[in-house]
Amino acid sequence: MAVASIGACLALQHHSSRRVRGTHVVLRRASQVEAVRLVSVKEGQLVVDQTNLALLMESLRASSCERVAVVSIAGALRQGKSFFLDLFARYLESSEDMLSGSLQDSQRFCWKSGMERVTDGVWACPQVFEGPGSAKTRVGILLLDTQGTYEPGASRWQNNSLLGLAGSLSSILLFNVSKQLQQDTVQDLQVAMDLLKMSCRHHGRPRPPSDSKTLTFLVRDWAHGQQLNEGQNQSPKELPMTSQEQSILESFIHSTTEGQGLGQFFESLECRTLPHPGHIDRPSWTGDAKEISDDFLVGCRGLFCTLATMASAQTGAAVTVQDFEQTLQEYIAVLNSARDLTESGTSHRQALSDVSLLSAFDRSRACYRASLYRAGALTWKARLPEILSGEVAGAKALVAEELVAAHRKAMEEAAQELRRSALFGDAWA
Known part of the structure; x- marks a missing residue:
């Protein structure tokens, strides 16, 4: 029908x-x-x-x-x-x-x-x-x-x-x-x-x-x-x-x-x-x-x-x-x-570079937070300083060594994401 x-x-x-x-x-x-x-x-x-x-x-x-x-x-x-x-x-x-x-x-x-x-x-x-x-x-x-x-x-x-x-x-x-x-x-x-x-x-x-x-x-x-x-x-x-x-x-x-x-x-x-x-x-x-x-x-x-x-x-x-x-x-x-x-004194390539870098940094930050979530070091919408100061209820109590390891792993994954995403930028030049 x-x-x-x-x-x-x-x-x-x-x-x-x-x-x-x-x-x-x-x-x-x-x-x-x-x-x-x-x-x-x-x-x-x-x-x-x-x-x-x-x-x-x-x-x-x-x-x-x-x-x-x-x-x-x-x-x-x-x-x-x-x-x-x-x-x-x-x-x-x-x-x-x-x-x-x-x-x-x-x-x-x-x-x-x-x-x-x-x-x-x-x-x-x-x-x-x-x-x-x-x-x-x-x-x-x-x-x-x-x-x-x-x-x-x-x-x-x-x-x-x-x-x-x-x-x-x-x-x-x-x-x-x-x-x-x-x-x-x-x-x-x-x-x-x-x-x-x-x-x-x-x-x-x-x-x-x-x-x-x-x-x-x-x-x-x-x-x-x-x-x-x-x-x-x-x-x-x-x-x-x-x-x-x-x-x-x-x-x-x-x-x-x-x-x-x-x-x-x-x-x-x-x-x-x-x-x-x-x-x-x-x-x-x-x-x-x-x-x-x-x-x-x-x-x-x-x-x-x-x-x-x-x-x-x-x-x-x-x-x-x-x-x-x-x-x-x-x-x-x-x-x-x-x-x-994009047009006042800026080339299209430079505009793409600026846009790509902004987007890449956003994705990199999201990747870092996602990695810490998986490690149990973050909860939804909580900031890292609040986690470290013990102000966030429900956050996993990681010992210093675990937190450092989680941070390093998250940084490595975020850096890889930034390199992959910044197609037009020179962030790693």
């Missing part, structure tokens, strides 16, 4: 119009909810579109939701991000009618075939969706689309800032990659989050909390999945990661610095795979859903159901409706200041 409880808390109505986004013109139907540009890049700064923000806030306040869980998608250009998010929006509006009408003529998020850019900046659907558990948790779902990385003419700061904004606002961040999950495809996200953390530290602000936040690596055009049984696409349901997806994720986490480093920004990491959607990337495609691969649609339905359930249950990572505008403005201010840190 389809998830019938998924629908819109509020749908803003628009008249029929021709919408120009970049150089792409789309004919909109009456009563069609369409995404609006929330953030753009002008003169090297992130700029909020105040009119569209007011429209979005009006929608948030008019909904019955107390909190909003942001689900955003990011990744390299021309990899089908907007198409995927557009399908997700259609599913949230009505899972049963997701494929009704021409997909090309009734877009929530603009997309098209070819290499020409369609999305610039950050776009939001001015509609609060309701997931399966939203009636109990009062958490609505807000979808954000981001400009692809490596766009011609876009600076590294622009790529990093847009990625950082998506990562900081999202309850669930979908990081879109093509065909396989590997280190070089995720490096930009790691650098973006590290730069955000460095800028927050520089301005004395707390970094974005990781509690309840999920990073999902969305591997597109995956050619090694199992074919789905006939008729399976009639009953979408929440799907756990397959053993293959778990294996991909575990291999990535254990073999790459990025896989381990991103864990400090997201409480949960997941991997999901989707096969190629078929021949819809041809310029001649008219938007007929019948030409989309059945395996792709089945995978999408299961993933959409899972994402909607996860988002509506994430009360910890969801932002309160009244705080959304302030949260957005604060992160944009932090990211705009990060441009000064």
Whole structure:
């Protein structure tokens, strides 16, 4: 049975119009909810579109939701991000009618075939969706689309800032990659989050909390999945990661610095795979859903159901409706200041060096404490001077020789972690 409880808390109505986004013109139907540009890049700064923000806030306040869980998608250009998010929006509006009408003529998020850019900046659907558990948790779902990385003419700061904004606002961040999950495809996200953390530290602000936040690596055009049984696409349901997806994720986490480093920004990491959607990337495609691969649609339905359930249950990572505008403005201010840190007289390599060293020292300290925990010399959130002075109840009473041995072992492990983590730095030169 389809998830019938998924629908819109509020749908803003628009008249029929021709919408120009970049150089792409789309004919909109009456009563069609369409995404609006929330953030753009002008003169090297992130700029909020105040009119569209007011429209979005009006929608948030008019909904019955107390909190909003942001689900955003990011990744390299021309990899089908907007198409995927557009399908997700259609599913949230009505899972049963997701494929009704021409997909090309009734877009929530603009997309098209070819290499020409369609999305610039950050776009939001001015509609609060309701997931399966939203009636109990009062958490609505807000979808954000981001400009692809490596766009011609876009600076590294622009790529990093847009990625950082998506990562900081999202309850669930979908990081879109093509065909396989590997280190070089995720490096930009790691650098973006590290730069955000460095800028927050520089301005004395707390970094974005990781509690309840999920990073999902969305591997597109995956050619090694199992074919789905006939008729399976009639009953979408929440799907756990397959053993293959778990294996991909575990291999990535254990073999790459990025896989381990991103864990400090997201409480949960997941991997999901989707096969190629078929021949819809041809310029001649008219938007007929019948030409989309059945395996792709089945995978999408299961993933959409899972994402909607996860988002509506994430009360910890969801932002309160009244705080959304302030949260957005604060992160944009932090990211705009990060441009000064990385571009005013500082090379990109030096910025990477600074970020890497800060991250490496954090990991080294965490490694030292973890080693002392294992030795019984520390308890959770206790400081070493308090341990040594006997002020912490429950700490293991180590004799001096044991404590020295535990300290030396912890220092060795921390030093090894620092050498391994400081990829761009000269801490040991």
